[in-house]
Amino acid sequence: MSSAVKARPNISRLLEVRSVFKRYALLSLLDDVELPRRIRFAATLMLGKGGKADEPRGPRLRKALEELGPVFVKLGQALSTRPDLIPEDVAVELAKLQDEVPPFEPDQAMAIIRQAYGTELDSIFASIDTEPLASASVAQVHAATLQPGLAIAGQSRSGSEPQTHDNVVIKILRPGIEKIVRSDLQVMHFFAGLLQKYWSRGRQFRPKEVVQEYENTILGELDLRVEAANGARMGANFEEQDIIYVPRIYWDYTQRNVLVMERIYGTSMRNIDKVRADGVDLEQLAADGVSVFFKQAFEDNFFHADMHSGNIFVSEEGKWIAIDFGIMGTLSDADKHYLAEILLGFFNRDYARITRAHFRSGWIPADTSAADFELAVRLVCEPIFAKPLSEISFGKVLMELFQTVRRFEMPVQPQLVLLYKTLLNIEGLGRQLYPELNLWDTAKPFLEKWMKQQLSPKALIDSFVEQWPYIRQELMIAADQFRAKLNHTDDLSSTGVQQRTHSHSKKPWLWLGGSGVALWFGQSFIAHQTLQTTGLNMLSTLFTLSVSPLELIAYSAVLLSLWVLSRG
The missing domain is CATH 1.10.486 (PCRA; domain 4)
Structure with a gap:
């Protein structure tokens, strides 16, 4: 995916980053990086040697990122899980970074909500707490209560029913955050481009792709509708299980910069002592967490990728509760x-x-x-x-x-x-x-x-049946091409022109025909092997798809003839 951030870096921001790097003597991070001499000299001119490095490199880098602000902090958090890219001592230090920033003013928050809905707040909310529950780099969260009767707009989620239907939280995008994010991404792309171009191992580690992935993630967090859709999908995946609870989304009140969801009540995993004191079955809770992971990864093909202790709570019943679905x-x-x-x-x-x-x-x-x-x-x-x-x-x-x-x-x-x-x-x-x-x-x-x-026969047949509409379309195209080829041959014959089809022909229609025959007969063989147990299901599925057995035979015969001609 090409970068959405194309402009050159803002010079004033670039100089600010340079100043911070110099203050924390971060040029030393390049000591183990193989760079051409002229590039190392240029890096020294640009970054400066800085003061004496009286601290290990990990703490110095962490403090520099904290000083540079939330966008760099989130990058550091992402890098902390990349031991393939950074040394272990640096990764351990970056894992200490916290995405916490001072909240913006309540008046600003209320103005953003009012503008998003185009109406007075009391027409939707009975109350809104002006003091935020949490404040992070991209958004902050306020507790609120919906007006009576509006809770029905909420969409039920997985697990047991929530304690109340009208207590909600409002997540509000931080004003001006998109401009800040894009400006800092420009700086990151600038440095990543230099590394990839001049670092001897740049092709292997691909720093430009690292920054691009980070860009995709953080820009996705700037549209709260994406988070709402992610939460709704995860909730649906666990609707039949009660090992994890996903708060309901109130779609009628969710916009690009404002998200309303059910307020959950539980103990944060940051307060592990409280979880233990609540008398929860800790062994079962831990095992449930493992089950949640494997179900998401291997069955749902969709997993919560930000399940740190700040985003996970435990209910009084001893069940997991997940929040913050910005990164999936x-x-x-x-x-x-x-x-x-x-x-x-x-x-x-x-x-x-x-x-x-x-x-x-x-x-x-x-x-x-x-x-x-x-x-x-x-x-x-x-x-x-x-x-x-x-x-x-x-x-x-x-x-x-x-x-x-x-x-x-x-x-x-x-x-x-x-x-x-x-x-x-x-x-x-x-x-x-x-x-x-x-x-x-x-x-x-x-x-x-x-x-x-x-790898079971049933899974292979199910996969074939699922793909059959596309296979059928390709077969029909191949048959049309074959008929056109025959007509063309007849035209040539009528004028006395002879044409020979060589066995080594590379024409697409021949290869497509041969592939179609091989695919069909391969799948037919699998179907034959499992017909005793799945035959009725297979036939019923074929009839549901309005596929006639005679039609299948006809297409197979045509393509077999096509394949024979290609060999002739």
């Missing part, structure tokens, strides 16, 4: 297969399986030695097994694997980075609640069952 992740089927394969390979100490999964993904250069790759994975994983499984961190295993495969020039996969971040958060929260939590006991049977389901 998705996984493709290929991503899920990749993850399942490497994790199952780790469980079984099958390093060849892990190696095959990486090569099949297409992310490893084709000329890489599989033997060298497998040895590198073995050297990382074998020492881990010296510990009991209950003491092995799921997140650290993935971190070690990511760091290893990066040596083989595997490009960054942003969706997997988000998942890794989510896993670290869930695992960290779970082990705070129940230190003996063993994610492996839950993960291995879940992944084995999931893989078995994905």
Whole structure:
């Protein structure tokens, strides 16, 4: 995706960033970075050597980002989950960054709400607390009460019914935040471009893509309708389960810069002692958190990617409550297969399986030695097994694997980075609640069952039936092209012109025809093998799609003839 932020950086902001970098002697962060001599000299001129570095690099970078403001703070938070990009000591320090800023004035907040709805506030809200519940870099949240009768506009969500239907929270976008975000993104793109161009490992680590991913994330947070849609989707995914509660969204009162949702009541996971004191079954709560993670990642293809302690609460009944749906992740089927394969390979100490999964993904250069790759994975994983499984961190295993495969020039996969971040958060929260939590006991049977389901004959047939309308369209196009080819041949024959079809012809219609035949007969074979158990369902589905068996036979015959001609 091309950047939405194209303009050159604001010079005054660039100078301000330079001044902060110089004050905290951040040029030293480039000591381990291989740069051409002239570029290092230019960096020294631009950033300055600064004062004496009397603190380690991690704390200096953290303080600099805090001083530069919320956009840089959020970037630091994102980088803290990227051990493939930054050293561990820096990552640990950046994880301490808090997205908390002073609130803006209540009068401003009320004016924004009034402008969003185009009406007086008391026509919608019986009351609004002027003191915000929370204030962050992008938005702040106020408690409110809807006027009687308006609560029906709320959309019911998953889990048990909320305690009240008219107590809500109003999330208000910070005034002027978009201008600030775009200005700082310009500066980030500027520095990332220099690194990628002149750093010897810039092609591997791709800093421009790192900033682009961050841009996509933070710009998405500037439209609160996106967050509302994310929350509604996650709530629907858990509607039949009560292991996690998702607040309801009030769509009638949600705009680009104002979001209204149900107010939840629970104990923040930042107050872990209070959760323990409430008498909650901590072992079950921790296990539920693991189940929430795997369901989101492997069943829903949609996961909350910002599940830190500030966004997670626990109800009196001992259930998880999630808020803040601004950052969500998705996984493709290929991503899920990749993850399942490497994790199952780790469980079984099958390093060849892990190696095959990486090569099949297409992310490893084709000329890489599989033997060298497998040895590198073995050297990382074998020492881990010296510990009991209950003491092995799921997140650290993935971190070690990511760091290893990066040596083989595997490009960054942003969706997997988000998942890794989510896993670290869930695992960290779970082990705070129940230190003996063993994610492996839950993960291995879940992944084995999931893989078995994905490779079952029924799953393959279901996939074929789902794709059949598109396959049918391609078959019809191929048949039309075949008829056109025959007509053209007849025309040539009538004028005495002879034409030979060569077996090595590369014409698209021949390849399409051959592919169609292979696809159809392959799927027919699968269908034949499982017809005894799924035949009725298959036939009923075909009739539902208005596909005649004779039509299928006819298309297959035409394409088979086409394929034979292409061989002739």
